[in-house]
Amino acid sequence: MTSRRPTIFITGASGQIGRGVLHRLLGADPAVQCVVLARDVSAWRAGAQDVPASRVSPVRGDLLLPRLGLDQPTLRQLAGRVTHVLHLAADTEFSRPLEVAREINVRGTARLLEIATGWAELRGFVHVSTAFVAGRRTGPIPEAAAMHGPGWVNAYEQSKAEGEELVRASSLPWSILRPSTIVCDDISGRVSRRIVVHRALRVLHHGLASMLPGDESGTIDVITRDYACEAIARLAMHRGLENRTLHLCAGAAALPLGELLDITFDFWAETPEWKRRAIDRPALTDLATYALFEQSIEETGDRRLRGIAASLSHFVPQLALSKQFDTSGADTLLGAPAPSVRSYWVRMLEYLLASWEQPAARLRYRKEVAA
Amino acid sequence: MNAARASIAGISYAFPETSRSLHQLAQAGELSSDPALLSSFGFERVHVAIAESPYDLAVRAASRLLAEHDVDPDSVDVVLYGGAPAATAYAPGGDGGPGHERRWHGMTRFEFPGARLQYDLGMTRATVIGLDQFACSTLFGAVRVARALCAAEGARRVLCVSADFFPADAGREAIFNCTSDAACALLIEGAGERNRILAGEQATKGYYWQCEEKRAEIVASYFPTARHVIERVIEHAGWRREDVDWVIPHNVSARSWDILLGLVRLPRARLWGANIGRHGHTLAGDNFINLRDAIDDGSVLPGQRLLLFSFGYGAHWSALAVEA
Numbered sequence: 001m002t003s004r005r006p007t008i009f010i011t012g013a014s015g016q017i018g019r020g021v022l023h024r025l026l027g028a029d030p031a032v033q034c035v036v037l038a039r040d041v042s043a044w045r046a047g048a049q050d051v052p053a054s055r056v057s058p059v060r061g062d063l064l065l066p067r068l069g070l071d072q073p074t075l076r077q078l079a080g081r082v083t084h085v086l087h088l089a090a091d092t093e094f095s096r097p098l099e100v101a102r103e104i105n106v107r108g109t110a111r112l113l114e115i116a117t118g119w120a121e122l123r124g125f126v127h128v129s130t131a132f133v134a135g136r137r138t139g140p141i142p143e144a145a146a147m148h149g150p151g152w153v154n155a156y157e158q159s160k161a162e163g164e165e166l167v168r169a170s171s172l173p174w175s176i177l178r179p180s181t182i183v184c185d186d187i188s189g190r191v192s193r194r195i196v197v198h199r200a201l202r203v204l205h206h207g208l209a210s211m212l213p214g215d216e217s218g219t220i221d222v223i224t225r226d227y228a229c230e231a232i233a234r235l236a237m238h239r240g241l242e243n244r245t246l247h248l249c250a251g252a253a254a255l256p257l258g259e260l261l262d263i264t265f266d267f268w269a270e271t272p273e274w275k276r277r278a279i280d281r282p283a284l285t286d287l288a289t290y291a292l293f294e295q296s297i298e299e300t301g302d303r304r305l306r307g308i309a310a311s312l313s314h315f316v317p318q319l320a321l322s323k324q325f326d327t328s329g330a331d332t333l334l335g336a337p338a339p340s341v342r343s344y345w346v347r348m349l350e351y352l353l354a355s356w357e358q359p360a361a362r363l364r365y366r367k368e369v370a371a
Numbered sequence: 372m373n374a375a376r377a378s379i380a381g382i383s384y385a386f387p388e389t390s391r392s393l394h395q396l397a398q399a400g401e402l403s404s405d406p407a408l409l410s411s412f413g414f415e416r417v418h419v420a421i422a423e424s425p426y427d428l429a430v431r432a433a434s435r436l437l438a439e440h441d442v443d444p445d446s447v448d449v450v451l452y453g454g455a456p457a458a459t460a461y462a463p464g465g466d467g468g469p470g471h472e473r474r475w476h477g478m479t480r481f482e483f484p485g486a487r488l489q490y491d492l493g494m495t496r497a498t499v500i501g502l503d504q505f506a507c508s509t510l511f512g513a514v515r516v517a518r519a520l521c522a523a524e525g526a527r528r529v530l531c532v533s534a535d536f537f538p539a540d541a542g543r544e545a546i547f548n549c550t551s552d553a554a555c556a557l558l559i560e561g562a563g564e565r566n567r568i569l570a571g572e573q574a575t576k577g578y579y580w581q582c583e584e585k586r587a588e589i590v591a592s593y594f595p596t597a598r599h600v601i602e603r604v605i606e607h608a609g610w611r612r613e614d615v616d617w618v619i620p621h622n623v624s625a626r627s628w629d630i631l632l633g634l635v636r637l638p639r640a641r642l643w644g645a646n647i648g649r650h651g652h653t654l655a656g657d658n659f660i661n662l663r664d665a666i667d668d669g670s671v672l673p674g675q676r677l678l679l680f681s682f683g684y685g686a687h688w689s690a691l692a693v694e695a
Contacts, residue, residue, distance in 0.1 A: 280596050300547045
């Protein structure tokens with residue numbers, strides 16, 4: 001049976017990237033049909049009222065279950081209909097124990113590969129990974145298979161790297177997209193989802209970060225959600241991507257850590273009340289010294305500092321592991337690189353500062369720190 | 372300021388007769404942290420005044436200094452007197468002993484220890500200035516003022532004295548540092564050749580004046596500000612980082628020094644840290660007591676380049692670049 005319309009099976013369609021990708025897919029090609037995997041179909045429908053039901057149908061299933069919990073009729077229907085898989089679902093929490101992170105990022109991927117292997121119409125399996133499968137590697141990072149070597153900073157990175165290996169080993173027409181860290185929605189600087197980067201900025205703003213690992217010239221790669229969604233949507237059904245790995249990263253437009261901190265502290269210093277505090281930029285140091293500092297905080301710091309150090313510990317080592325992501329493949333296919341970080345970083349800071357000044361945000365921050 | 376020519380011509384110090392081990396302090400309930408943790412930070416013993424007053428130690432340190440360097444008391448132009456806890460350093464008569472609070476009434480409130488020291492040691496020409504609010508960086512403040520007096524007023528000899536006692540009911544630990552009672556005296560000379568002060572730096576951050584409320588912020592700001600001050604003093608001395616032969620520390624946790632040395636990229640072997648265990652943190656006197664001991668034990672040789680750094684709650688970061 002041959003499907004007349006391209007049909008994309010999407011996992012993670014309700015996530016940070018998934019929703020934006022779905023809208024773009026539907027907008028780009030009126031013929032596209034989507035099937036989204038949803039744990040709770042009612043909840044999906046309630047949250048997707050802006051999505052035309054005639055073109056997007058949810059199926060109840062779960063990456064945590066064998067064969068995704070899909071019944072045989074559904075599996076048969078998908079097998080005869082799906083032309084593309086877009087695997088966006090992931091457990092993105094950095095602090096999970098490895099075995100927990102593997103549940104979705106590795107075993108969930110394996111379950112999806114297993115069922116998709118029997119889909120006769122399948123033309124492409126796009127696995128959305130992360131640029132940070134590179135883990136502790138430094139220097140130029142090619143758009144290629146992750147090389148084993150110095151390991152990873154957190155279980156998220158490792159489990160995503162392991163998931164990629166499964167995809168590469170499959171017989172499917174796979175391609176892998178590796179977005180960088182998403183810090184804001186678009187170049188307006190709006191932040192609709194807070195991540196550890198924003199928590200770190202808040203801590204810096206409060207003068208509670210003594211030091212960070214890294215050096216002045218080490219690049220920090222971040223992107224906008226808008227860029228990631230646009231790139232993924234455009235590449236999801238792109239022909240000729242088979243067995244390719246692409247970086248959705250700032251690449252050459254990434255800024256050095258020192259410059260990012262300078263821009264950040266200069267911006268905050270525009271507020272006289274903040275400037276009066278004379279809060280120094282955190283000292284940049286090597287990982288060994290930072291580890292000593294973390295140990296010292298653990299032994300002697302008050303509850304607040306210990307909480308902060310712990311909450312950042314699964315992220316900050318990356319600051320010292322400077323990477324220059326090659327984006328030539330993605331840039332060529334997309335026709336343009338990711339927006340320059342300089343074009344939105346200050347706007348993002350403006351947005352964050354305004355939001356921190358809201359009483360509700362202050363309360364939330366205090367609770368986070370206290371926890 | 373950094374062009375002012377001055378040198379540390381002499382250093383003397385005095386400890387009380389009694390000392391206590393970490394174990395003894397723990398048994399007496401004088402520590403708030405696990406002694407094993409404090410031991411891992413390098414602390415072993417501290418000096419505890421039982422019979423002595425701050426003034427007793429101050430006069431002992433200052434008279435020893437004058438004797439050791441054969442200084443005619445009449446040749447001293449200025450006495451700078453300070454101490455970390457102001458309430459004891461400035462107690463009438465400077466003795467800070469039991470019942471001194473009562474003497475804050477009436478004219479006795481003006482019985483200052485600096486003037487008493489000038490009289491007791493016969494420094495009849497010397498004028499006296501009291502220094503306050505520098506906490507553990509008091510002697511750095513004194514050196515700064517002394518250099519300025521040498522440059523601006525032509526002072527030839529300035530005697531800087533600090534007498535620091537930890538309050539009797541405060542235990543023997545200050546934020547994971549074990550504290551000693553001590554006094555230290557420095558002789559600053561405008562024309563000295565040994566221990567020439569090439570540069571001095573001080574950063575004060577008033578935002579941190581509420582030490583208890585801002586405790587976490589102060590801990591966080593300690594290292595980056597320390598690094599700035601150290602880098603600036605090295606630059607103003609005309610040195611490169613690798614020119615520093617010895618870091619003469621204040622005797623706070625050795626762990627914090629490991630971190631700070633990592634930040635300023637100086638090897639641990641350049642830290643003269645032997646006194647952290649032997650004496651603990653003597654508040655304002657640390658760096659200069661250490662400098663004296665490092666000279667006496669032959670570690671510091673003439674011509675070597677020394678970096679002294681201290682932090683005083685309140686909040687001051689201070690550093691000196693000294694050529695031995």
